[in-house]
Amino acid sequence: MTVARKFSLYLSLTVVGVIMVGPLYWLFASSLKPSADIYSFPPAWWPTSFEWHNYVDAWKSAPFGDFYLNSIITTVAGTALEVANAVLTAYAFVFLRFPFKRVLFGILLAALMVPGHVVLLPNYLTVSELGWINTYQGIVIPGAASAFGAFLLRQHMLTLPDEIIDAARVDGAGHLRRLFSVVLPLSKPMVITVTIVSMVGKWNDFVWPLIVTNTNSMRTLPVGLLLLKNAEGYVNWGSVMAATVFVVLPVLVVFFIAQRQIVAGLTQGAVKG
Amino acid sequence: MSTLETARPATQQPDTPVRRRKPKRAREYLTFLALVAPNFILLAVFSYWPVIYNAYLSLTDWNLIAPMPTFVGLENYQELLTGHEFREVLLTTVIFVVGIVGGSLVLGLGVALLLNQKLKGRGVVRTMVFAPHVLSGAAVGLAWVFIFDPNYGLSRVAFSAIGQSSPSWLTDSGWALPAVMIVYLWKNVGFSAIVYLAGLQGMPKDLYESASLDGAGAWTVFRRITLPLLSPVTFFLMITTIISSFQAFDVIAVMTDGGPGGATTILSWYVYEKGFSDFEAGPAGAGAVVMFVILLVITLLQTRFVERKVHYR
Numbered sequence: 001m002t003v004a005r006k007f008s009l010y011l012s013l014t015v016v017g018v019i020m021v022g023p024l025y026w027l028f029a030s031s032l033k034p035s036a037d038i039y040s041f042p043p044a045w046w047p048t049s050f051e052w053h054n055y056v057d058a059w060k061s062a063p064f065g066d067f068y069l070n071s072i073i074t075t076v077a078g079t080a081l082e083v084a085n086a087v088l089t090a091y092a093f094v095f096l097r098f099p100f101k102r103v104l105f106g107i108l109l110a111a112l113m114v115p116g117h118v119v120l121l122p123n124y125l126t127v128s129e130l131g132w133i134n135t136y137q138g139i140v141i142p143g144a145a146s147a148f149g150a151f152l153l154r155q156h157m158l159t160l161p162d163e164i165i166d167a168a169r170v171d172g173a174g175h176l177r178r179l180f181s182v183v184l185p186l187s188k189p190m191v192i193t194v195t196i197v198s199m200v201g202k203w204n205d206f207v208w209p210l211i212v213t214n215t216n217s218m219r220t221l222p223v224g225l226l227l228l229k230n231a232e233g234y235v236n237w238g239s240v241m242a243a244t245v246f247v248v249l250p251v252l253v254v255f256f257i258a259q260r261q262i263v264a265g266l267t268q269g270a271v272k273g
Numbered sequence: 274m275s276t277l278e279t280a281r282p283a284t285q286q287p288d289t290p291v292r293r294r295k296p297k298r299a300r301e302y303l304t305f306l307a308l309v310a311p312n313f314i315l316l317a318v319f320s321y322w323p324v325i326y327n328a329y330l331s332l333t334d335w336n337l338i339a340p341m342p343t344f345v346g347l348e349n350y351q352e353l354l355t356g357h358e359f360r361e362v363l364l365t366t367v368i369f370v371v372g373i374v375g376g377s378l379v380l381g382l383g384v385a386l387l388l389n390q391k392l393k394g395r396g397v398v399r400t401m402v403f404a405p406h407v408l409s410g411a412a413v414g415l416a417w418v419f420i421f422d423p424n425y426g427l428s429r430v431a432f433s434a435i436g437q438s439s440p441s442w443l444t445d446s447g448w449a450l451p452a453v454m455i456v457y458l459w460k461n462v463g464f465s466a467i468v469y470l471a472g473l474q475g476m477p478k479d480l481y482e483s484a485s486l487d488g489a490g491a492w493t494v495f496r497r498i499t500l501p502l503l504s505p506v507t508f509f510l511m512i513t514t515i516i517s518s519f520q521a522f523d524v525i526a527v528m529t530d531g532g533p534g535g536a537t538t539i540l541s542w543y544v545y546e547k548g549f550s551d552f553e554a555g556p557a558g559a560g561a562v563v564m565f566v567i568l569l570v571i572t573l574l575q576t577r578f579v580e581r582k583v584h585y586r
Binding site: 009012017020021024026030038085086088089091093096097098099110113114115117119120121122123124125126141142145146147200203204206207211221222223225228233240241244248251255259262263266267 | 420527
């Protein structure tokens with residue numbers, strides 16, 4: 001590699017890195033800046049003093065304690081239900097006989113073709129008919145089914161060696177035993193992948209929680225961010241950015257820990273075609 | 274998705290003499306039903322039925338409050354097609370989707386080619402590129418509202434460097450759509466980059482070796498070998514990006530509310546606004562049907578393409 005080529009490659013790599021991470025850096029830096037820094041020109045690339053009280057102000061500017069609790073409850077419950085559905089459905093489709101199984105599987109996959117915005121209004125009407133507006137079940141239940149996760153897990157379970165499952169069957173293990181002590185342990189990486197991808201999706205979900213809740217105490221974090229906007233738009237940028245960090249930070253931490261699984265889950269089925 | 278076909282008959286049909294043991298088979302069927310029932314019931318109530326119900330709503334005039342929707346036939350569709358507003362929405366949607374798809378494919382491939390070089394630090398950049406994709410659109414949208422602020426955002430710094438004052442991106446109808454598209458592209462380019470990178474790393478090395486023996490230049494190799502071999506990946510990315518950008522919502526909600534003057538109202542925002550601000554179930558339903566049909570056609574195209582490709586192998 002020539003020096004010039006090497007130099008231009010590293011320059012491009014740096015530019016790409018800066019463009020992708022710059023806005024996030026700016027978000028974190030601004031969340032700590034005193035307001036003098038925020039309005040100064042040229043801007044302060046590094047906070048002149050660390051104003052941790054921006055976080056306290058943000059926390060008090062809206063019921064962020066409630067938002068956090070709501071986000072955690074709905075994410076955990078929603079993920080648990082979705083993964084349970086994925087596991088049970090995948091197991092049934094791989095290890096049990098049933099007439100018209102292929103047709104049923106096709107119907108399951110058809111759910112992937114239904115865009116979220118098409119079901120918005122009907123689902124709102126259903127949930128309000130059930131009296132679930134402003135409730136956790138209203139936020140969680142409509143998203144508790146699993147089509148993609150079930151599909152991924154099924155593909156994985158199809159690759160499990162027959163001998164092990166047959167051995168368990170011969171030993172007299174029922175389906176539940178086979179599922180929990182043989183199939184699940186062997187599918188652990190895929191179950192983790194499905195779980196993390198589901199969690200990230202539920203944590204970031206926006207339009208459904210926005211529609212199905214109408215009091216501040218039931219809002220989730222991403223929806224709660226909208227409350228920081230008043231008639232003049234967003235005003236106190238230090239604390240608005242601090243509130244934004246509340247939403248972003250947990251996912252960033254999960255992302256750095258579980259990068260591999262997240263990338264694998266989100267890009268599943270891309271290359272093999 | 275074509276991996277769907279890799280079914281293994283062995284576990285599905287255990288070779289026990291099943292035919293003679295009817296009661297056991299009935300039990301197996303029941304177990305199957307019990308395991309899949311929760312999932313299918315939820316899908317029936319919250320995915321399949323809503324599609325039908327939405328189609329019905331699109332044929333009515335209803336404000337969500339009156340006890341019953343009034344059936345009006347195809348009136349809503351007629352209005353959509355003849356009215357000015359919906360054509361604007363469709364045009365904005367097309368610009369948005371084409372821009373996002375084109376942008377993420379070209380930029381994603383560029384970044385992937387870069388990350389495919391043996392450079393120090395490429396692992397770190399790989400992580401950086403993908404990170405925005407997993408973050409809440411509402412949150413990163415808000416970070417960008419601050420960046421685009423003409424008075425104290427980074428936009429002012431960038432424009433003053435070239436001796437200009439920053440446009441007020443989000444309140445100027447000419448700049449709002451580009452602003453939203455920049456954010457959306459920034460958030461999604463990592464996805465195409467990573468998928469392309471996986472594609473590049475799975476390429477057969479010998480083809481490249483023989484090409485270089487034949488004295489082919491870098492551009493020829495790229496055009497004649499890399500691009501064609503990546504075409505399944507490109508097709509996959511095109512479909513998934515079309516589907517996801519059609520449903521862009523949170524970034525718009527935080528940044529522009531579909532404005533100014535409808536400048537950033539794409540189909541997904543239109544459906545939401547008609548239903549939940551204007552309380553007009555009919556037009557909202559009709560808009561949703563249009564969206565569904567477009568995405569259905571695209572998905573079916575994908576299935577056909579994949580089938581053909583697998584067949585050719």
